[in-house]
Amino acid sequence: MRLGRRLRIALDALIARxxxxxxxxxxxxxxxxxxxMLRANWQAIRDEALAVVRQPDxxxxxxxxxxxxxxxxxxxKWRxxxxxxxxxxxxxxxxRCPRTADLVARIPGLxxxxxSILAPGAHIPAHRGVTKALLTCHLGLIVPEGRLEMAVGPETVRWAPGETIxxxxxxTHEVWNETAETRVILLLQVKRPLRAPGKWLADAFLWLIRKSPFVREAKANVELWNASLAKIERSHGLDATA
Structure with missing residues (x-):
């Protein structure tokens, strides 16, 4: 990841071209x-997200x-x-989210x-993604009233239920939730459509990221979290899919 950050400016310039x-x-x-497709099915996705956020802990x-x-x-504040x-x-x-799972499985280059669950009062400071090889899509699911917005470069946008950004x-982008409620979106990253030689370099860079300690550690942490959760649920006779 450190090497990737040092190479990012040159790599992103080539990807842009x-x-x-x-x-x-x-x-x-x-x-x-x-x-x-996401917009047409947003309510089904929202209902599955609601089932998840009913137990935020x-x-x-x-x-x-x-x-x-x-x-x-x-x-x-960010789950x-x-x-x-x-x-x-x-x-x-x-x-736990079969309808959402089916829909996202149809997305090429996923x-x-x-x-992404952002609590009231949360502020995500200005930051940048790791590579221009990926694009990000947000589908609004639970969008409270009030100051809830994202700045992307010189632009500012606000989510809306059932709409995609x-x-x-x-x-550089930055997020504010200055409302009294939790914001929930479906966040997707997809590969940017590229011609050669940028596509070759982007695919190689994404392969390196997938093999990096950053991703391996996150994967292991998710597995450990779910294993611990399943153990607690078994001990209490609970059903994780309920």
Whole structure:
């Protein structure tokens, strides 16, 4: 990851030149057909997310799962329920959200998918994603009234229930939830459409990230969390899918 950060400027410049879509901070979601599929099925996804967030303490904090996020995760306020992460699936979580699992399985070039759960008063400071090779899509699920917005480069956007936001998170971005309620979205990362030679370098870089200690540690932490949760549920005679 340290090496990747040092190479990021040069790599991102090459990826930008190889991109088959604009390099703007915010992009038209309809560049990808699957965003319409998400919008058409957002209520089914929302219902599964609601079942997850009814017991928020059973969803891990992002900085506990991914220590790489400790610098930006507001303490105790950002939880993430992973379905996929850098090509790795989380079978227990997919089983709890079968409709969402089926929908995201249809997305070409999927890298990661998770419910991002941001508590009231949370602020995610300005930061950048690891590579321009990935694009990020947000599907609004639970969107409280009040100041709830994200700045991406020079642009500012607000989520809406059932709507998608597509953006390039290699631009500096920042999030505020100054409402009195929890915000929940489905967050997806997908591969940017590229021509050679950028595609070759992007695929190689993503392969290295997948093999990195950053991803291996996060994967192990998710597995440990789910194993501990299953053990507690068995001892109390509970059903994790209830």
């Amino acid at each position: 190889s991109s088959l879509i604009p390099n703007d901070p915010l992009l038209d979601p309809d560049l990808f057909d699957w965003t319409a 059973l969803v891990p904090l992002l900085d506990e799962i991914s220590p790489d996020h400790q610098d930006i995760a507001p303490p105790g 993430s329920f992973f379905l996929h992460g850098y090509g790795f699936s989380v079978p227990e979580n997919l089983a 890298n990661s998918a998770f419910f 597509l953006f390039d998170d290699s631009w």
